[in-house]
Amino acid sequence: MKLESFFQYLEFEKRFSIHTITAYRKDLQQFMEYLSKALGIDQMQEVRHSHIRSFMVELITEGREARTVNRKLSTIKAYYRFLLRRGHLAEDPTLKVSAPKLPKRLPGAVRKEALQILFSEVTFPEGYEGKRDRLVLELLYATGMRRSELIALRPEDFNWAQQEILIRGKGGKERLVPIGKSLVLEVQDFIRWREELHGANKQKLLLLTAKGKPMYPKLVYNIVRKYLSAVSPDERLGPHALRHSFATHLSENGAELNAIKALLGHSSLASTQVYTHNSVERLRAVYQQAHPNAKGED
Structure with a gap:
């Protein structure tokens, strides 16, 4: 699924930290496990926007915060942009997927x-x-x-x-x-x-x-x-x-x-x-x- 070439791209071209790359790796592995176990999909080329939305719904159902879901979606979007630029895909399924709205965080009142x-x-x-x-x-x-x-x-x-x-x-x-x-x-x-x-x-x-x-x-x-x-x-x-x-x-x-x-x-x-x-x-x-x-x- 071109994963390793993506991580090399993040490390050597984007110059992301090891910590950030590790987070990207975990997010993509979780996404791919969901695709395989829940949807029977083993190739990223088979993924459609409905599958990505389904993954996000699963995360929210598990109680994940919107900020966490957004981060995982951002990882998936980055991976698909990489595949598209390298000619491995004809279209990007993440374009039709919107991130969950984050609750507005206001500063607490000082006592x-x-x-x-x-x-x-x-x-x-x-x-x-x-x-x-x-x-x-x-x-x-x-x-x-x-x-x-x-x-x-x-x-x-x-x-x-x-x-x-x-x-x-x-x-x-x-x-x-x-x-x-x-x-x-x-x-x-x-x-x-x-x-x-x-x-x-x-x-x-x-x-x-x-x-x-x-x-x-x-x-x-x-x-x-x-x-x-x-x-x-x-x-x-x-x-x-x-x-x-x-x-x-x-x-x-x-x-x-x-x-x-x-x-x-x-x-x-x-x-x-x-x-x-x-x-x-x-x-x-x-x-x-x-x-x-x-x-x-x-």
Whole structure:
């Protein structure tokens, strides 16, 4: 079935690691065993798209996750592309096979207690970068803004008297988000530090690197991950985790879904409901624990 030539192609032409090639080998061996035992097929040329779908259904029936099924399908597709390019096949049966949809993975909300520790007990470095890093975390959690929106913030976007920020979101949409007095004072203090260090900034942005350049996405990610890792064991600790925490904590404290939708800058409630699913799960747990009918009592 041209297997060995395929593995040599992966090793010497594609330069895949031994670990990856081993995974490919296992996936193809499993597929071929299924073809032989379940369908009586011993030649890859005999395989049709219905046979591949049947294999995927078998995997799902066994309880394999969609991500695992997708990986095995990817291996099969790679093998058939190889056979097609080498002239061993006239057509590719995998073209009519679609991968199962993966469940959307959102970052978990960071616990309120962990964030309280972050802002009250974690020590930030002295000087501009320490103040900037703390402000990055404060703004993301206090407003639920996106990383791109944070990077684009300018001092004039703050209305000090009304204690609110003008945030420019996706598609040029703008929204006003309120902030507390303590954050207003922190931003004002930071601006003074920034002006002392960088002077009049031609970029006109609030947050800058130590060299006076605009912040960039990877830097924001690194800052957030560095400090959240100190207070949370979760592995998905980028800026979006703070946006999710903002929405989840509002929901847990009784905020209406439409209000959260407006604060996040969503165009539909469906998007907001995804961010607040943790609150629904916690409400379900409370219901199951406390409601007589949930416990099967009269």
